[in-house]
Structure formats: C-alpha cells, structure tokens
Amino acid sequence: MEEKFTNSYSENIEVPFQLFGEWLALAEKNEPNDPNAMSVATVDDDGMPNVRMLLLKGYSPQGFVFYTNFESTKGQEILNHPKVALCFHWKSLRRQVRVRGNIIRVTEDQADEYYTSRPRKSRIGAWASKQSRPLESRFALEKEVARYAAKYAIGDIPRPDYWSGCVLQPTEIEFWHDRAFRLHDRFVFKRESPTDDWGKVRLYP
Template sequence: MTDPFELFRNWYDEARTTEPNDSNAMALATADAEARPSVRMVLLKGFDPRGFVFYTNRGSRKAGDLAANSHAALLFHWKSLRRQIRIEGPVSLASDEESDAYFATRSRDSQLGAWASDQSRPLDARSTFERRFEEVQQRFDGQPVPRPPFWGGYRVAPERMEFWQDRAHRLHERRLFVRDGGAWREGLLYP
C-alpha cells in the first residue's frame, strides 16, 4: 500500500475496535516563538487527504504556539496494536463552516463548557469555573448553543508520515512517507 492516508485509515479503523479508550487520542507537539516545545493530548475529529483536524479554544496555549509557529507534530500510539504513527506538517485553521458543523455534534455540556472556559489561563478555584458554567447554562437556557467565536478547528497538513510497527527483539518496522510536490515518496527507516 503506497497511499499513507489509506494505510492510516486501515490502522485507525483497527485501533477503534481494539483500544479500550479514546482510539482517536493523539499527542500534539507545538513550539512557541522561542522554539520551546510543548506537548499534550488532543482528540482527532476528522481526517482526509487535506490533513488531520482537532478543535480547541483559540486562546489556549496550543493556539498561541500555532500562531507563532504554524508547524506541528502528531503522534498516535495504539499500545494494544503495538503501533504508532508520527505526522508532521504545517497547520492551518479549519473553516468556520467545519467548526460550526463539528461544534453542533458536541454534547450540550461540552458546548457550554467551551463558553465557560478560559482554556490554559490561571484559575483561582474550581468553584469559579463551576459558577461560570452555571452562568452560561442560564444564558443559553432553552436555546441552541452557538459556537464561541474564540473556538474552532485546526488542520495539520502532513508533509511526513511514519508508520511504526513493533517487532520482536526491537527489530521494528518503520515506513516513512514524505510529500514530494503532489505525490508521496515511500521509504524505510532503520529501527
């Protein structure tokens, strides 16, 4: 198989049946303007040949990093399958239409939480957040919750995709796909 997206889909579909929790969890690595790295777990919410999409508060630390340095790396690790996939590439904003469509699929409490949270900002006490959540509940009582203007999607457009498969005695298999213009070049890496 020489299409990395088809290979990703096959591995991802298998992980969805074997991983006990959050098969769509991925580590997102960013770097700020001073090249200081940061990594955290986020959830994959969509993918196609344009890239891999996640959603967040655009005032969060990760969003600030991406505003300063629009390149990121993703890592999927499926322990039950003994596989991982590394993805690297530039990041762009998902469209408002995509962000609106995804936001509408979230549970109401998740929608309200997006309004109540100043993600990544200092919080004096949990009760402050809970009070803000209650205020937002009252604000939108009996009506649909619109997507906050400060919340939306990001798309990582892969330039490199590495598929790692565990093998006995640490003789792992590593397949690397590198975008070369509009096509993908495939090769192997030593374990």
Template structure:
C-alpha cells in the same frame, strides 16, 4: 503499486477503533512557541482526509498561541493494543468556520457550554469559579441552542511526513516513512 499513506492510516485507525479500550482517537500534539520551546499535550482527532488531520480547541489557549507564532506541529498516535505508532508532521492551518460550526453542533450540550465557560490554559483561582461560570452559561443559553464561541474552532495538520511504526520482537521494529513529493508521496524505510 505505490501505497497511499492516508489509506494505510485509515486501515490502522479502523483497527485501533476496534481494539483500543478508551480514546482510540487520542493523539499527542506537539507545538513550539516562537522561540522554539516545545510543548506537548493530548487532543482528540475529529477527522482526517487528503487535506489533513483535524482537532478542535479554544483558539485563545496556549496551543493556539503557539500555533499562531509557529504554524507547524507534530502528531503521535500510540495504539498500545496494536503495538503501533503513527507520527505525522506538517504545517497547520485553521479549519473553516463551517467545519468548526458543524463539529461544535455535534458536541454534547455540556461540552458546548464548557467551551463558553472556560478560559482554557489561563490560571484559575479555584474550581468554584469555573463551576459558577458554567452555571452562568447554562442560564444564558437556557432553552436555546448553544452556538460556537468565536474563539473556538478547528485546526488542520497537513502532513508532510508520516511514519508508520510497527513493534517487532527484539526491538527489530518496522518503520515506514512517507514524505510529500509534489502531488504524491515518496516511501522509504528507516532503521529501527
């Protein structure tokens, strides 16, 4: 029987949610600019399904600029407690406004206000400037809901390759590779 990599990811992710002390949904996101210069940072996975893996950010940030210039990315989950990694590569698209609105509404109020106050990835002269901007947003939205800023939303990485890496003794690791093949997946193994 053919393995569905999303089902396998769902199983591994559920185990990580139980064993990882902090941020089991933390994932390294690799992007590259138009010239191919790579950049890497941690983001939080906020959802996944057959359409892809979703994270949210300021769409005026460095990562957003790189994704606009080169709409492909790689993700890496590393769950040390399980001695496992999952690598995902594929094209990136924007999550819908409805999805972005729904997720934004689920965030804490201070996180919502921070999305308005921050010019993410841009130079900041001093911390007090950001604190003042945050306080200004508190006053602006006092007593009312904080709507999603127009420059903030989700991105979806549609997997073309998914690799499941399991640590084994003596560095004899197991590596299972799934690659898109039409509407399905082709599965193989890689040398450790």
C-alpha cells in the same frame, strides 16, 4: 496481522492515508479507551516545545482534524508557529504513527457543524473555560458554567469566535510496527508540500 502489514504496506500502499485508516480501524476494535487519542506537539516563541493529548476528529487526504480554543496556550502557539507534530500510539497493537506538517484552519461552516454536534454541556464549557489561564478555584469555574448555562438555557448555543478547528496538512507520516528483538518495521512517507506526490522509504529501526 504482522504478515499482512508487511506485505500490503511495502507493496501496495501508495497513499499513507489509506494505511492510516486501516490502522485506526484496528485500533477502534482493540483499544479500550480513545483509539483516536494523539499527542500534539507545538512550540512557543522561545522555541520551547509543548505536548499534550487531544482527540482526532477526522482525517482525509487533506489532513488530520482537531479542535481547540485559539486563546489557549496551544491555540496561540499554533497561530504563531503553525508547524505541528502528532503522534498516535496504540499499545494493544504495538503500532505508532508520527505526523508532521503545517496547520490551516477549518472553514467557519465546518467549525459550526462540529460545534453543534458536541454535547450541550461541552458547548457551555467552551464559553465557561478561559483555557490555559489562571483559575482561582474550582468553584470559580463552576460558577462560570452556571452563568453560561443560564444565559443559553433556551435555544441554540453559538460557537465562540475563538473556538475552531485545525487541519494538519502533513508533509511527513511515519508508520512504526513493533517486531521481535526491537527489529521494528518503519516506513516514512514524505513530500515537499501538501500538493506534491508522496515518496516512501523504509528506515532502520
């Protein structure tokens, strides 16, 4: 595994999304829980960072996709400061991928398509939860869930206007692979903008 990483990465992988796909596929076979989990870092109006765990919902050469409530703290920070960082860490593989770039929103059709694919109770939850705002009690949340479940008891559940998806268009992707004595392998791919070609460089560990 390690030898394949070293050779294929340094010699043949020119576009980092191909390598990311290989690593994610390995994680899907080895990680016991949520191989698509990632930390998402944003910044508030005072320049203070925030980080939390989310699930990656798709990726392509256009970027990394996740979904959120844009009225939440996370959503507001993204709208006000759309420079975001991601970090994937697969402990069982001893590998990590860090990503930085700018956020754009998915199309309305893409948001609708993903929203309708979610479990019905998750769609109800998107309406019931005023994400990140004060909650007086668990009962108050359950009451809201029951209210929207009754409201949308029959038929489709529409997607809230404030609930949509983000595409992080990366300008930097770093791959880290654990090696003995902390002499790790690190490669970083960089480009000035999402339309530029990638450059790559090996880093000291």
